[in-house]
Amino acid sequence: MSENIYAWLLRLYPSRFREEYGEEVLQLFRDRARDEKGFLPRLRLWWDLLADLAISVPREYYHFQPEFLGVSTQRLEGTPAFFVIEGGSPRPGALFSGGMLTLASVIALSVFVSQPVHRRPLKISTTQSRSFASDRPSAFRRQPARATDSARETTRAPGQPAVTGVESKPSEAKVGQPPNAALPQSFRPPHAQASHPQSGQLQASQSLEAANTANTMTRGRSEDATIDEAERHRVIQGAIANLKQHYVYPEVAQKIADALVAHEKSGDYNAVKDGGAFADLLTKAMRDASQDMHLDVVYSQDPLPEHPQGSTPESLARYREAIERNNCAFEKAEILPHNIGYLKLNSFPDLSVCEATARAEMYRLNDAAAIIFDLRENRGGDPDMVMQLAAYLFDRPEYMYNPRENTTQQSWTRSPVPGNKLADKPVYILTSGLTFSAAEHFCYDLKMLKRATLVGETTSGAAHSGVFHRIDEHFGMGIPEVKPINPFSKNDWAVVGVEPDVKVNAADALDAAIRLAQTKLQKK
Amino acid sequence: MPKQKLNPLPSTAFQILLALVDEDLHGYGIMRQVANQTEGRMRLGPGTLYSSIQTLLEARLIEEVGQGVDGKLGQERRRYYRLTAAGRKLVRSEAERLADLLRVARAKKVLRGAHV
Numbered sequence: 001m002s003e004n005i006y007a008w009l010l011r012l013y014p015s016r017f018r019e020e021y022g023e024e025v026l027q028l029f030r031d032r033a034r035d036e037k038g039f040l041p042r043l044r045l046w047w048d049l050l051a052d053l054a055i056s057v058p059r060e061y062y063h064f065q066p067e068f069l070g071v072s073t074q075r076l077e078g079t080p081a082f083f084v085i086e087g088g089s090p091r092p093g094a095l096f097s098g099g100m101l102t103l104a105s106v107i108a109l110s111v112f113v114s115q116p117v118h119r120r121p122l123k124i125s126t127t128q129s130r131s132f133a134s135d136r137p138s139a140f141r142r143q144p145a146r147a148t149d150s151a152r153e154t155t156r157a158p159g160q161p162a163v164t165g166v167e168s169k170p171s172e173a174k175v176g177q178p179p180n181a182a183l184p185q186s187f188r189p190p191h192a193q194a195s196h197p198q199s200g201q202l203q204a205s206q207s208l209e210a211a212n213t214a215n216t217m218t219r220g221r222s223e224d225a226t227i228d229e230a231e232r233h234r235v236i237q238g239a240i241a242n243l244k245q246h247y248v249y250p251e252v253a254q255k256i257a258d259a260l261v262a263h264e265k266s267g268d269y270n271a272v273k274d275g276g277a278f279a280d281l282l283t284k285a286m287r288d289a290s291q292d293m294h295l296d297v298v299y300s301q302d303p304l305p306e307h308p309q310g311s312t313p314e315s316l317a318r319y320r321e322a323i324e325r326n327n328c329a330f331e332k333a334e335i336l337p338h339n340i341g342y343l344k345l346n347s348f349p350d351l352s353v354c355e356a357t358a359r360a361e362m363y364r365l366n367d368a369a370a371i372i373f374d375l376r377e378n379r380g381g382d383p384d385m386v387m388q389l390a391a392y393l394f395d396r397p398e399y400m401y402n403p404r405e406n407t408t409q410q411s412w413t414r415s416p417v418p419g420n421k422l423a424d425k426p427v428y429i430l431t432s433g434l435t436f437s438a439a440e441h442f443c444y445d446l447k448m449l450k451r452a453t454l455v456g457e458t459t460s461g462a463a464h465s466g467v468f469h470r471i472d473e474h475f476g477m478g479i480p481e482v483k484p485i486n487p488f489s490k491n492d493w494a495v496v497g498v499e500p501d502v503k504v505n506a507a508d509a510l511d512a513a514i515r516l517a518q519t520k521l522q523k524k
Numbered sequence: 525m526p527k528q529k530l531n532p533l534p535s536t537a538f539q540i541l542l543a544l545v546d547e548d549l550h551g552y553g554i555m556r557q558v559a560n561q562t563e564g565r566m567r568l569g570p571g572t573l574y575s576s577i578q579t580l581l582e583a584r585l586i587e588e589v590g591q592g593v594d595g596k597l598g599q600e601r602r603r604y605y606r607l608t609a610a611g612r613k614l615v616r617s618e619a620e621r622l623a624d625l626l627r628v629a630r631a632k633k634v635l636r637g638a639h640v
Contacts, residue, residue: 013571021574024551024603028570031552031597052569060575 003029006049012057226273231472236260236269238471239282239297246469246479252290259289275299275474282477293494294403294465296478303473320353328354329381332374333361340517341368341422342510348381348438351388358385362392366419370426370517373442376456376506380437380464390442391415393451395423400445403465403492406482426520428513431456431498432506437464443498448488453516454500456509463494530583533618536576539566541585541607541615548589550602551577577605585611 006029010022029049036045090098227235240257247253263269263285272278279299286295323329329347336342343365351358365371373389383402387410390400394415402411416423429443429452440459446452466478486492504512530537543549543557554577555568568576580586587608591601607615629635 017575017578020578025570025574027600027602028552028555028573032555048567048569052571056569056571056575060571 002033002046009049009053012053014060017060227275227278228273229270232269232272232278233264235278235282235297235471235475236264238475239286239477242469242471242477242479243286246467246481248479248481248483249290249292252292256286256289256295259285275301279475292480293491293496294463294478294480296466297471298476298478300474300476304470304476306470319350323349323353324357328357329378330357330361333364335365335368336372336514338514338518338521339367339369340514340521341365341371341425342374343371344374344377345389346377347379348383348385348389348442350382351384354385355388358388362389362420362422366421368422368425369521370428371422372428372430372510372513372517373452374430374510375435375439375443376430376432376509378435378439380439380441380462383438383441386438386442386445387413390446391417392420392422393427393446398449398451399487400441401448401484401486401488401492402441403463403480403484403486403494404482405484407485411484426517427452428517429454429456430506430509430513431459431500432509433457433460433497434506435459435498437462440493440498444493445488447498447501453502453513454498455502455513455516456500456504457506458499458503459493459497461493461495461497463492465494530579530585533614534576536566536568536572537580537585538615538618539568540573540576540580541611541618544586544605544607545612545615548604548606550592550594550604552597552602553594554605580611581605583610584608585614 003026007026010018010025013022032045033042036042240260243253243256244250247256260282263281269278269281272281276299279297282297283295286297287293328349329345330343331346332342332344334342341364343361349357383404386402387400390398391413392415394413397412397415399407399412405411427446429446431443431454435443435456436459440462443452443454443459447454465480465482465484467481468476468478470476502512502516539558539562540554542561543554549557551570551573555573558566558568577586581588585608586605589604589606591603593599593601626635
């Protein structure tokens with residue numbers, strides 16, 4: 001019995017010691033147990049043994065010399081080898097510290113993994129809009145969530161302000177706005193509505209890519225369900241029907257229809273199984289036949305609702321609250337050295353919600369000698385806000401081309417703005433590859449009017465001028481239904497983006513613009 | 525490393541070396557011999573004993589001379605240990621060092637009584 005206890009206690013020694021002397025130690029114990037009988041000697045024996053353990057166990061570990069056991073130390077030069085340093089099972093202490101270390105690593109990893117999730121929408125929407133510019137550049141991307149907003153316009157009473165598409169911006173993610181929140185943004189004049197009852201739709205969808213949560217889009221792209229021949233035929237026929245019914249140029253619609261049918265007959269689409277790829281091919285064929293970059297076919301992984309519901313007063317209130325909390329996307333309005341006004345605007349928010357804010361921010365810059373609009377992170381928005389801000393830059397009404405609307409009285413800026421002193425001041429606009437949609441509208445017109453100098457990078461190329469039409473559950477298309485007059489050039493910024501006057505990296509654009517402004521001001 | 529462990533020579537190691545001066549002994553024999561030569565003041569526990577034996581073996585101050593049976597203790601085979609020449613030399617030098625110390629202690633009249 002007592003020998004068993006002592007044998008168990010011997011496990012405290014390093015395995016190397018146990019293997020070498022374990023039997024001797026036990027033998028010695030037996031010798032002493034045999035020789036030292038009686039209560040007191042036995043008590044003394046155990047006292048000795050325990051004291052011995054307390055002293056010699058730590059010393060064994062302290063003096064432990066790693067040696068290679070159990071394997072031959074012969075090995076080839078330069079080859080990796082595995083040595084067993086100690087044969088026994090790990091000590092309890094080692095197991096404990098190993099366990100704690102593992103636990104700490106798991107906790108640290110889970111914290112680390114959970115972090116980027118919060119930043120993700122911002123990042124992906126950034127890359128996405130970049131890929132959008134090069135990849136699927138035209139008017140819109142259809143998302144069911146968006147369709148809900150888009151439908152409002154068709155259902156609202158004439159004369160009521162229409163809340164249409166949403167163009168969100170990366171900064172919205174920063175201020176914690178829920179990416180999926182319905183964020184109607186652009187109010188459109190009622191008359192445009194009357195003549196084109198659906199013209200708001202596309203603007204709703206126009207901003208799909210921007211307002212969309214990035215993950216939905218990513219999912220849509222990566223998990224495209226395969227499509228069969230019947231589906232392809234149905235989509236082509238649906239597209240042709242929509243074109244003939246809605247496209248503003250009926251003769252071109254016929255030309256596109258012929259092209260699509262010819263492609264289908266010659267088997268060009270037979271191998272295409274991926275919905276997104278098929279949509280891209282149709283887009284290309286339509287643009288090739290029409291030379292109209294505003295035509296677009298889109299694919300949505302999520303089913304498109306047949307009868308989109310209008311957005312609710314609640315969603316409008318949510319939008320209003322979110323955009324007001326964000327100071328209407330006016331991130332910064334300040335006077336830089338040399339009296340250069342600097343305005344960082346990350347969206348063109350709803351005029352009806354943000355008119356007062358816009359006026360206040362512009363007033364802060366009213367005495368500036370030059371003004372820099374920083375639209376490098378501007379993800380678009382309400383064309384009326386574009387017109388509102390542009391009005392400050394002219395002393396008389398000026399025509400602004402908008403690919404989304406017929407030319408009307410609203411196509412002229414409401415200049416002069418009372419009390420405004422900026423109408424004759426030099427204007428610089430900072431652009432990047434992210435500058436998007438309504439922001440490109442602002443850039444394009446002010447560049448064409450030679451009212452502003454664009455500094456930075458070529459913009460995204462999102463014109464968003466088509467009206468969205470559902471083809472079936474997963475396919476939709478954008479069709480221009482208006483004939484705006486573009487007095488500046490044959491093509492606008494659809495697909496190609498707006499070229500800057502001074503090409504520099506977006507990161508260097510502010511410095512470059514400040515230098516340009518200073519030079520200009522010194523000459524005066 | 526073993527040399528460092530033995531410099532200065534721990535009293536346990538010195539007692540073991542001293543115990544082996546007269547004859548080869550197994551572990552339990554060493555233990556009893558040490559107890560005798562210290563008049564029972566030093567009772568080496570098994571861990572301490574074999575740990576020291578291991579150190580002394582590594583330092584080649586003692587060596588294993590094979591296994592044998594101690595008739596007085598039954599039929600179990602035991603490992604016997606013997607002092608090497610180096611071990612014997614070390615015992616002597618250590619004893620001389622202690623003798624020197626003792627001489628100094630005497631000169632300083634640190635020690636009392638006639639038995640020293």
